Amino acid sequence: MSAVAITGIGELVTADPLLGDGSALGLLVDAALVVEGEQVLWVGPATAVPQADHAVDLAGRAVLPGFVDSHAHLIFAGDRSGDFEGRMAGGSYTPSGIRSTVAATRAATDEQLAARASSLVAEMLRQGTTTVEIKSGYGLTVHHEARALAIAQALTPETTFLGAHVVAPEHVDDPGAYVDLVCGPMLDACAPYARWIDVFCERGAFDADQARRVLGAGVAAGLLPRVHANQLGPGPGVQLACELGAASADHCTHVTGADVDALVQSGTVATLLPGVEFSTRSPWSDARRLLDEGVTVALATDCNPGTSFTSSMPLGIALAVREMGMSAAEAVWAATAGGARALRRTDIGRLSPGARADLLVLDAPSYVHLAYRPGVPLTAAVWQRGRPVIPVAG
């Protein structure tokens, strides 16, 4: 294996608190990084960089770990820009809108779904996202959920079975029968393609008992739990996630003091999704409160056609700083190391020796520019598994 020295790093976010300035971001200035194979071999000051076979000079640019987007729904067909415009003109969001995407998704071919998902993963990569979690949840039959996960598994190891997204249209009059289906034949068909089990625990979707059944069945089948919790109003989702030791409770827009305590006690990550609040004009999650109480916070896009059709982690960072009380440092940590925690991964979301060499090079001198320059595409280059998948131009 040949080693590549990446030099001229004006600011390096290692997201390893044992490195650099000792902050959570583990910042180094005037740094270098050596990649060997798929991994980071060495990180340190530019003046001390060891010999390598090749060298790339970044001319003072900032480098951070590739974003870890731990919550996305990419297996779908159709468009809900009409719903979006209606909401912006004063309409409201309910989970039932999911069913229009279900109809379009069922009607699409495998090839159409794979092409759309693959195009979104490529769009994410261009914006610096090197790991993405992908959920099912727009099929809602045994066949359509399993094919969604098979398509997802070709794109990422972080696949999530979300048969319990909403009750399938065929079962609206008998939600119990749908939960039986999800926990039985659908889970059997989907488990081989999934790492995670998820449920939308919300009024209009699944209640606490139903959610507990779904997650329990998933865990019994070897999947790891995560929960869509407390998005549209207060509810039992966060507590359930914590009780079951879920890796993450996602949304956390409406949380009580007891919810916050449970998150702290269980170590469950609160994954905040500012794109949803932006595109549904909902109240913002209070990241400041969660952080101040000691909760681990991740940021993700929730990329989906209904409530958050953005693939942009930088926008999430900018919104978290503008609207949720996070500092730029906290937001960047949440979008990298925080996302890795939410996926129980230790090999990504940091740039220290032994980590996977997934890195984002910014056309900017500091990670702060991700918040300071909202909306601006700042990707100068992206490396994934040690390879420059988007090389530095010029």
Add this chain to the structure above:
Amino acid sequence: MSAVAITGIGELVTADPLLGDGSALGLLVDAALVVEGEQVLWVGPATAVPQADHAVDLAGRAVLPGFVDSHAHLIFAGDRSGDFEGRMAGGSYTPSGIRSTVAATRAATDEQLAARASSLVAEMLRQGTTTVEIKSGYGLTVHHEARALAIAQALTPETTFLGAHVVAPEHVDDPGAYVDLVCGPMLDACAPYARWIDVFCERGAFDADQARRVLGAGVAAGLLPRVHANQLGPGPGVQLACELGAASADHCTHVTGADVDALVQSGTVATLLPGVEFSTRSPWSDARRLLDEGVTVALATDCNPGTSFTSSMPLGIALAVREMGMSAAEAVWAATAGGARALRRTDIGRLSPGARADLLVLDAPSYVHLAYRPGVPLTAAVWQRGRPVIPVAG
């Protein structure tokens, strides 16, 4: 001159109400467009496209006029990410922050300023902005203002003399003397490089009498007036702009009923700058009110290192829809035809025969995606003066 037929346009925003669906956006579906030299020669249904020498198929993508960013400050040096972080942590914005950029700008070489500005214009072009206005205002001496405008003039014909941005640090004890300088030797040195005269009429910058003197002197020197008005609080800026027949009153965050009436009567464009409100955490301009009262509204970035270091017109559109009560159609009109009105240009901001062939091709089926997909770089291609400056990939 050879003609190029651009076919396969899924949705064409002409921004000419005499075309297409008769709305302000003049929408055509399944359209084509023929470019000859620097101009649009023909627009119409794909089925009726005339013969051309070459053809480009856009495979159903949406096309709109290139954005017209009618308010930007691109001639500067230094960085104010520290100010930004302080504000996000609870600090407030005052015009005095401008002076730190003035110090850095004066210290920079011509080459450094030109390289930075040129890089920002290129960044804008990649996001679909084909016309940008550029102001001086970070020099504040005769020499430094004139060189800023000489640099700007190499990048755009829409150059604006903004010696009256704030009182120069040398003159803080005698603002009157600074206004004398701006209206005398500075104007003499700058007028050859400028099309527009502008003033920051605000508490902490220039009052109504000072602003009137500056604008009057500029007009007497052959420049056209525009005004930074009513950004930080209510004030005389909007009324002054209207009284002088300015092309645009920019910001308009704090306006009274009388201000709105004056805008309607004078036809002065209200140029709204959502990036500023985003990055200073200020109240949002009420576009809905202005539109409902009959004011012509433009959107621009106000790209500058202090209060809005974004070059993204798509972000401005998304914010205008989320926060200012505009529909996606109104926001896209404001970012194209509206910007052209704010610059008194009839050759840009529309795609109808005779217009300049400046166009943005989206990786999306509709202009609505500019709001529906916030933060996502949607540029598939950009044509400027009839040439594909960013070609369609693949």
